[in-house]
Amino acid sequence: MSKPRNITINVPVLARVEGEGALEIHSRGREITALSLRIFEAPRLFEKFLEGRDFGEIPDLVARICGICPVAYQMTAVHAFERLFGLDPGGWVRDMRRALYCGEWMQSHALHIHLLAAPDLLGYDNAIAMAQDHPEIVRRGLVLQALGNDLIRLFGGRSVHPVGVRVGGFHHAPDRSDVAELHVRLTAAVPEAEALLRWTLALKLPETEQRFVSVGLRHPAEYPMNEGRLASSTGLDAGVAEFERHFSEHQVDHSTALYCLFRGKPYLVGPLARVNLNLERLPAAVRAVLDESGIAWPSRNPFHSIIARAAETYYSVLEAARILKDYRVPGAPYVPAVAVAGAAIAATEAPRGTLWHRYDVGEDGCMRRARIVPPTSQNQARIEADLRQSIEALGVDSSDELLRRHCEMVIRSYDPCISCATHFLDLRRHRA
Amino acid sequence: MENGFLCRDRFQDLLEALRSLGYQCIGPQVRDGAILFVALVAAEELPRGVRDIQAPGSYRLERTAGPRFFGWANGPQALKPLVFAPREVLWRAERAEDATIRFIPELPPPLRLAVIGVRACDLAALDLQDRHFLGPPAEDASYAARRASLFLVAVHCSDPSDSCFCASTGDGPRASTGFDLALTELDDGFIVESGSGRGAQLAASLALDAVTGDMRSEAAAQAEAARARQRRRLPSRDLRAALFARLEHPRWALVAERCLACGNCSSVCPTCFCHAGVETPELDGAASVHARVWDSCFTQSHSYIHGITVRSDTRARYRQWFTHKLGSWHEQYGRSGCVGCGRCISWCPVGIDITEEAAAICTGTGHD
Amino acid sequence: MGEPAVMAKKPRVAVHKFSSCDGCQLAFLNLGEDLLRLSSMVELVHFAEAGPVDPDAEVDIAFVEGSISTAAAIERIRSVRSRSRFLVAMGACATAGGLQALRNLADGAAWVADIYAVPAELDLLASSTALAQHVRVDLELWGCPVSGRRVVAAVRALLFGVSPVEEQDKVCLDCKRSQTVCVMVTRGLPCMGPVTRTGCGALCPRFGRDCYSCYGPAENSNVEALGRRLEGVGLSRTAAGRRFLSINSAAPPFTEAGRRRAQDHE
Amino acid sequence: MTDLMVPHEAEVVERISESATIFTLRLRFRDGSRHARYRFVPGQFNMLYLYGVGEVPISVVSDPQDDALFDHTIRAIGRVTRGLSRLQPGDRLGIRGPFGCGWPLEQAQGHDVMIVTGGLGCAPAVSVINYVMRRRQLFGELVIVQGVKHAEDLIWAQRYHRWSRMEHTQVMVAADVGTALWPWHVGPVTELFAQARINASDTVAMMCGPEGMMRVAADHMRALGIVEGSMWLSMERSMHCGVGRCGHCQIGGKFVCKDGPVFNYTQVKDLLPVRGL
Ligand SMILES: Cc1cc2nc3c(=O)[nH]c(=O)nc-3n(C[C@H](O)[C@H](O)[C@H](O)COP(=O)(O)OP(=O)(O)OC[C@H]3O[C@@H](n4cnc5c(N)ncnc54)[C@H](O)[C@@H]3O)c2cc1C
Numbered sequence A: 001m002s003k004p005r006n007i008t009i010n011v012p013v014l015a016r017v018e019g020e021g022a023l024e025i026h027s028r029g030r031e032i033t034a035l036s037l038r039i040f041e042a043p044r045l046f047e048k049f050l051e052g053r054d055f056g057e058i059p060d061l062v063a064r065i066c067g068i069c070p071v072a073y074q075m076t077a078v079h080a081f082e083r084l085f086g087l088d089p090g091g092w093v094r095d096m097r098r099a100l101y102c103g104e105w106m107q108s109h110a111l112h113i114h115l116l117a118a119p120d121l122l123g124y125d126n127a128i129a130m131a132q133d134h135p136e137i138v139r140r141g142l143v144l145q146a147l148g149n150d151l152i153r154l155f156g157g158r159s160v161h162p163v164g165v166r167v168g169g170f171h172h173a174p175d176r177s178d179v180a181e182l183h184v185r186l187t188a189a190v191p192e193a194e195a196l197l198r199w200t201l202a203l204k205l206p207e208t209e210q211r212f213v214s215v216g217l218r219h220p221a222e223y224p225m226n227e228g229r230l231a232s233s234t235g236l237d238a239g240v241a242e243f244e245r246h247f248s249e250h251q252v253d254h255s256t257a258l259y260c261l262f263r264g265k266p267y268l269v270g271p272l273a274r275v276n277l278n279l280e281r282l283p284a285a286v287r288a289v290l291d292e293s294g295i296a297w298p299s300r301n302p303f304h305s306i307i308a309r310a311a312e313t314y315y316s317v318l319e320a321a322r323i324l325k326d327y328r329v330p331g332a333p334y335v336p337a338v339a340v341a342g343a344a345i346a347a348t349e350a351p352r353g354t355l356w357h358r359y360d361v362g363e364d365g366c367m368r369r370a371r372i373v374p375p376t377s378q379n380q381a382r383i384e385a386d387l388r389q390s391i392e393a394l395g396v397d398s399s400d401e402l403l404r405r406h407c408e409m410v411i412r413s414y415d416p417c418i419s420c421a422t423h424f425l426d427l428r429r430h431r432a
Numbered sequence B: 001m002e003n004g005f006l007c008r009d010r011f012q013d014l015l016e017a018l019r020s021l022g023y024q025c026i027g028p029q030v031r032d033g034a035i036l037f038v039a040l041v042a043a044e045e046l047p048r049g050v051r052d053i054q055a056p057g058s059y060r061l062e063r064t065a066g067p068r069f070f071g072w073a074n075g076p077q078a079l080k081p082l083v084f085a086p087r088e089v090l091w092r093a094e095r096a097e098d099a100t101i102r103f104i105p106e107l108p109p110p111l112r113l114a115v116i117g118v119r120a121c122d123l124a125a126l127d128l129q130d131r132h133f134l135g136p137p138a139e140d141a142s143y144a145a146r147r148a149s150l151f152l153v154a155v156h157c158s159d160p161s162d163s164c165f166c167a168s169t170g171d172g173p174r175a176s177t178g179f180d181l182a183l184t185e186l187d188d189g190f191i192v193e194s195g196s197g198r199g200a201q202l203a204a205s206l207a208l209d210a211v212t213g214d215m216r217s218e219a220a221a222q223a224e225a226a227r228a229r230q231r232r233r234l235p236s237r238d239l240r241a242a243l244f245a246r247l248e249h250p251r252w253a254l255v256a257e258r259c260l261a262c263g264n265c266s267s268v269c270p271t272c273f274c275h276a277g278v279e280t281p282e283l284d285g286a287a288s289v290h291a292r293v294w295d296s297c298f299t300q301s302h303s304y305i306h307g308i309t310v311r312s313d314t315r316a317r318y319r320q321w322f323t324h325k326l327g328s329w330h331e332q333y334g335r336s337g338c339v340g341c342g343r344c345i346s347w348c349p350v351g352i353d354i355t356e357e358a359a360a361i362c363t364g365t366g367h368d
Numbered sequence C: 001m002g003e004p005a006v007m008a009k010k011p012r013v014a015v016h017k018f019s020s021c022d023g024c025q026l027a028f029l030n031l032g033e034d035l036l037r038l039s040s041m042v043e044l045v046h047f048a049e050a051g052p053v054d055p056d057a058e059v060d061i062a063f064v065e066g067s068i069s070t071a072a073a074i075e076r077i078r079s080v081r082s083r084s085r086f087l088v089a090m091g092a093c094a095t096a097g098g099l100q101a102l103r104n105l106a107d108g109a110a111w112v113a114d115i116y117a118v119p120a121e122l123d124l125l126a127s128s129t130a131l132a133q134h135v136r137v138d139l140e141l142w143g144c145p146v147s148g149r150r151v152v153a154a155v156r157a158l159l160f161g162v163s164p165v166e167e168q169d170k171v172c173l174d175c176k177r178s179q180t181v182c183v184m185v186t187r188g189l190p191c192m193g194p195v196t197r198t199g200c201g202a203l204c205p206r207f208g209r210d211c212y213s214c215y216g217p218a219e220n221s222n223v224e225a226l227g228r229r230l231e232g233v234g235l236s237r238t239a240a241g242r243r244f245l246s247i248n249s250a251a252p253p254f255t256e257a258g259r260r261r262a263q264d265h266e
Numbered sequence D: 001m002t003d004l005m006v007p008h009e010a011e012v013v014e015r016i017s018e019s020a021t022i023f024t025l026r027l028r029f030r031d032g033s034r035h036a037r038y039r040f041v042p043g044q045f046n047m048l049y050l051y052g053v054g055e056v057p058i059s060v061v062s063d064p065q066d067d068a069l070f071d072h073t074i075r076a077i078g079r080v081t082r083g084l085s086r087l088q089p090g091d092r093l094g095i096r097g098p099f100g101c102g103w104p105l106e107q108a109q110g111h112d113v114m115i116v117t118g119g120l121g122c123a124p125a126v127s128v129i130n131y132v133m134r135r136r137q138l139f140g141e142l143v144i145v146q147g148v149k150h151a152e153d154l155i156w157a158q159r160y161h162r163w164s165r166m167e168h169t170q171v172m173v174a175a176d177v178g179t180a181l182w183p184w185h186v187g188p189v190t191e192l193f194a195q196a197r198i199n200a201s202d203t204v205a206m207m208c209g210p211e212g213m214m215r216v217a218a219d220h221m222r223a224l225g226i227v228e229g230s231m232w233l234s235m236e237r238s239m240h241c242g243v244g245r246c247g248h249c250q251i252g253g254k255f256v257c258k259d260g261p262v263f264n265y266t267q268v269k270d271l272l273p274v275r276g277l
């Protein structure tokens, strides 16, 4: 048995994560004295400047919280207002939103799997280097990512901060010919997406078993995206309006993001949590492949999140193709919205996990207060817990290099999005 | 030449006849709240009973119970986009490994287009564009190719909008030349008249009824009413001398306070021809595409020479547009560049009215 | 605008990030096959999100996303500048301070006091500013987000050894080039196109809605005339002001046009 | 029909550096028969296409009778011209042209010639000077007047010295702001006009330079007795097509590219004084 020692691991810039964060680990002997996923990116104070804005302006503004999942922010915001206003935009809008969200899942998941996570698993520094040796794999990823982007473009003109979404529906209904063209591409991508899932199942992922609580939405009939109730692997079943009763945020010194805890404990949101909670809602085609793998779901290995991401990518391709198959141009792509005062609350499933919004709307339809809880601040405590467990499992006496690489890999497997996490700072909490 | 009367419910025959001659039909349809020229397959797609309510900075459509297809004045497009395309690739350059460059001219795809519902102002504007693009030093190849593919079915204007003033410029509301066929729309159908050999041939292939005296007098009354309805006018058909004598008129500065210099007027104007060359190389540098795109004298780059923007402010830019349109066109092409379609009035986001500005500038000495 | 020196055969490129949503960097990551092509033409030496991390590397071209909002960021952008031959400010945050520059307008006491209460290491500044307020910028690519087409065009021009074209005409021009029906004239929507810089291809009007000026002010923008018009189509004076005080609130003609209307209200 | 809009491949045969920013490209069309057919008059211009970058209008400065090559003297100031300055012998570019009308050289034969240039040196004027120098016996007195703002702005000082030593040739150079060793006049260039050794009523004047300068020069020349109809000037405007289509080069009703760039003074004298036209 080797001698206990002091280590300090410092990764000032985390590569291949969205936004800039750092990792700091200190240990003395066998004990980890300090471990932090430091999110030091300057807060952008979003909630603050949403105040005084009209509800109609919100979808375009909150999109800017994150360039990778702008659709998630837009979706959550429009659902929040529609719930408050008692507005039902109807089946067409509901379907198209789902297709749009599929686009974002596809692009975000494909980006993460291929450009961010896969290099870890195959032993490369980055995807470009990896592309030299595995061109077909990278290319498949780029194709799926592009398909997701184009699906977003169909509804919003561009994949980053798309412009098509409004409270009540869409500004514009896509043309049939454009939809038909995309449908052809989606259908052609089904085997690619299935192959992607099989490929992730064949990867040599680190074996680990951890105890964590999965949290996500559950919908009575479908795999959750835009709607559902809050659920957890420990039996939570609550409406989204009750979020604040079960989940609380607190601030820690080393981070400009807030930590969100579920009944005081870390928890997991995101693809793995969703699959764990909603396995039976996945279509048979996806489940069949997952079943073949022999993995016992719900999974307790956080590294399986790459598999969950691939499963959701496959699902998104199937789901979008299903929705767009018999596309019809509607009479009007939206229902006009009339503001009602009150609390507008909604949660949807962003690619990285549950995204919760609350807006206090005044009589004039303008925001009095806004509160946004993004997936990354929910996962942050869980990531740190995982890091501790992983380091302990690996042995604190492992080489610094090994520890550093492993920790980075752990962090990346959560696909944390620092831009989302630092959109805000709850100012009142700092005054103390 | 008057050929006969086409019943309203036989309008489809006209489309079929054109199609059998190999033409794709383009016709007016309601799109996004305006009348646009788009591919037309069936007569039902025409804007039956639709009228347009135009005012400075405003354009709205209204549905009525009336049977007419062409009871509106115009939309934001004329024939311009069909002949002088908003973006036209002129050539492609390819560079080989040994650095040699090959130039490959590009022409628009050969498409035979029959345009249904062309207005007198559109035809007058087309004639002006012809003078510009087909005159010396040599025909413009892209324009010529697009122009040669057109079959033009005019409809005499019966319902000018509040922005129209073609009577004042002498270009409408009746189309007199430049069409293959011209239609006078009456409630029950159309008096068909041909203006070219191929137009006459096509008319001959249609099952036409005889035109009655009543029809003729109704058509004449309608034309007269259309003319009488127009309220706007220009002070004169040739304002060249008047404008160039008033280049320092205080009105230029006043209009510049309102003008957004957004270029909408020049874009919708059926005679404006300015364009810019744009180069789009491929990422790997092996090829590069050279296109021309619509430009406007309201942009900074329009008058930019290294280090100097000749027309740096809106006053100079508006003055350029205006004095060119109503003044220097005479020197260039022997007539005013305005055909009185009123588009620049309606489609100006802030509703600047060319006729009102002309009146303000051309009256008085210019030194008031 | 700066002039590119003759570029190396395979120029070294860095992508840096400051306060932002990451959306402009995606212009690279969303290039698809072109990303692989690009990576064979340039050497990507620093691009944390894509993998390579070497923030202090000397480079030929630096693409910088994000605004300057901390004291540390001021130091960092200076250091980036000193190590880069051609520096491109990419996106609304880098060219105008971004949406987060809305805090610059907040009245001193309230927000700033709150901001100073955050842990000292955050050193959050009272304002979020464009790169050009701190260092020389050779090229500004406006837009929230910047368009991939323009990023590619900039790289291509620099590879040819010439400066990239600056687009500064108004969105209306592209709107008409795409034969889009004007939403202001036909529906009275409060479109910002007449004062907004081209680059997006008139995306919003093409999607049947009013432009909200994510590309910032065009050259020679008559914000006053448009402001009056926005009120004319039915916006209240403050709502018209908010049209200017949005994604590019810190871009000079917008700040003024917006602030005047906001103040009138008080 | 030849399409005037499509360039033809040409090759840089020689690149001559004239100053830090000015260079001459000596060119030949790759297609021999095109090269043989190519004819131009001094004062005309070509559209030069830099591969993948764009086109700019540049005057032809070589002698029309020189069949071997044609030359462009270019100042590297912007996007395209800076790019052109990097071309080396063997490199390719695209050429469309020649466009526009040149100087009235036939009309000027047998007369005195006064050439006035201003600003940072002017390629169109150089082509006339070269032309006259090579056919010295066909013309009367030659007066070359060049004005610059700062003494340092003058390029080709040696050329002026060389020309001033030629027979029947008078060179007058002035700088608004001189330097210690400046051998020429300090002050407005127009102060020199009265010293011109010409028979004013038998003089053809050709001007090139900033519009304001040309207007003032024309006034002074008229005062000397040169008739307006004998004054010519070369104008500059933005140009994208070169054939009177793109609309950028308009000044009043004139298309500078096809009605000019060389105009008789009477054609544009009303337009010159108007700012921003
Ligand atoms: C008839 C004529 C003859 C000329 N002859 C010469 C000559 O012999 N030698 C010489 O050095 N210069 C000459 N010029 C000026 C030369 O055309 C400009 O210096 C050149 O266009 C600048 O382009 P740039 O891209 O380097 O500069 P930038 O300032 O980067 O210009 C950007 C773009 O603006 C446009 N542009 C800018 N200036 C002009 C201009 N003057 N005319 C047309 N388009 C312009 C072009 O599209 C150009 O690419 C002549 C100009 C004209 C009109």
Ligand code: SF4
Residues within 6 Å of the ligand: B265, B268, B269, B270, B271, B325, B337, B338, B339, B340, B341, B342, B343, B344, B345, B354
């Ligand atoms: S100037 Fe105005 S009214 Fe005249 S033709 Fe052009 S758009 Fe029509």
Ligand code: SF4
Residues within 6 Å of the ligand: B262, B264, B349, C171, C172, C173, C175, C176, C180, C181, C182, C183, C184, C185, C191, C192, C193, C194, C202, C205, C211
């Ligand atoms: S819709 Fe907007 S961008 Fe388009 S022309 Fe109208 S005002 Fe301009």
Ligand code: SF4
Residues within 6 Å of the ligand: A163, C171, C196, C197, C200, C201, C202, C203, C204, C205, C210, C211, C212, C213, C214, C215, C216
């Ligand atoms: S139209 Fe305006 S808001 Fe919309 S994408 Fe373009 S610049 Fe941005």
